[in-house]
Amino acid sequence: MIEGNGQDAYGAVIADLEEKIEKMQATVEQLKSLRGQGASSTITASGSGTPTFGHDSFFNMSVTEGARKYLAAIKKTATAGDITDALVRGGWKTTSKKPVETVRVTLGREADFAKINGQFGLAEWYPGRRGAKGKKDAVSLNPKTFEEDPDEDAAYESRRDQNDPS
Secondary structure, three states: OOOOOHHHHHHHHHHHHHHHHHHHHHHHHHHHHHHHHOOOOOEEEOOOOOEEEOOOOOOOOOHHHHHHHHHHHHOOOEOHHHHHHHHHHOOOOOOOOOHHHHHHHHHHHOOOEEEEOOEEEEHHHOOOOEOHHHOEOOOOEOOOOOOEOHHHHHHHHHHHHHHOOO
């Protein structure tokens, strides 16, 4: 038991442990970030809190992979032009003569993305919203009982197969 100056000794130990915990938490967050990006990708927060991307952040990624990574980092919707600019600056390679159009069309066809007022966001930010080709991203519900309706997904697949020319 510590007597007399005991409170000061505990305070110093507690402060030291809290500092170590903060450093470990920062290290864990950095490792989590690197795990999702790959070893060569670099995303850092600037002084304004806006992420900046390294020259290789989107290297060797598809449009959807890069756009998903970009939108998840900026945490808001963006235009196809903004997404394309970020991807190209981050090392995404394309041979398209109209890369903005390529990004716009590709993301518009993907259920993982939602178009909101002319900008793209991640569909997970908008649960229950209809995704690409009108298919609902969330669980299909029977409108009469508001319970899961597995027949709706089967009907959608059947309609899609009937309309598919291939």
